[in-house]
Amino acid sequence: MAETLVSQNAVQVSIEKIYVKDLSLENPGAPQSFKLNERPSIEIGLRTRAEQIEPDVYECVMTVTVTATAGERTVFLVEVAQAGIFTVQGASPEALQPILAMHCPAMLFPYARQSIANATMNAGYPPVHLQPINFEALYAQQLLQKGEAGAPAAA
Secondary structure, three states: OOEEEEEEOOEEEEEEEEEEEEEEEEOOOOOHHHHOOOOOEEEEEEEEEEEEEEOOEEEEEEEEEEEEEEOOEEEEEEEEEEEEEEEEEOOOHHHHHHHHHHHHHHHHHHHHHHHHHHHHHHOOOOOOOOOOOOHHHHHHHHHHHHOOOOOOOOO
16 A cells, blocks of 8 residues: 655655665674774765656665774675655656655665664674754755755755
8 A cells, every 4th residue: 555755736655665675784803893892983875866667656765885894994884775666646857856866765764774773783783773864955965066056846
């Protein structure tokens, strides 16, 4: 059963399916890394992409990479590609891009966050709980970097 996410000015966004497209865990320093005296440094990377797979149907994929290092050594690396299939109806081309760049990733984020926490625990470490992400601010920053004028369109 699809859940309506955005219903404004005849724009309908529905979740058709949410799934893990790829999940990778590397734990190269184990078991020695369990005895570290220093707290590892955590680096987080985020990428999103969306593509049309049918008329009005899009796959959005958010890839989150968490790398923990101690000095020059990698303690662990977790990467999850959290995906969703979304139906978007009634959106103009100008409104579609912000939906795919902000609203769909925002719906995927809690699932990716849980996958990262579970993977780090399964690797033998305390869970990494990702902080909330403001996808609207990231989209606005992306527009500025591309040199496009104006704020993101309201979806």
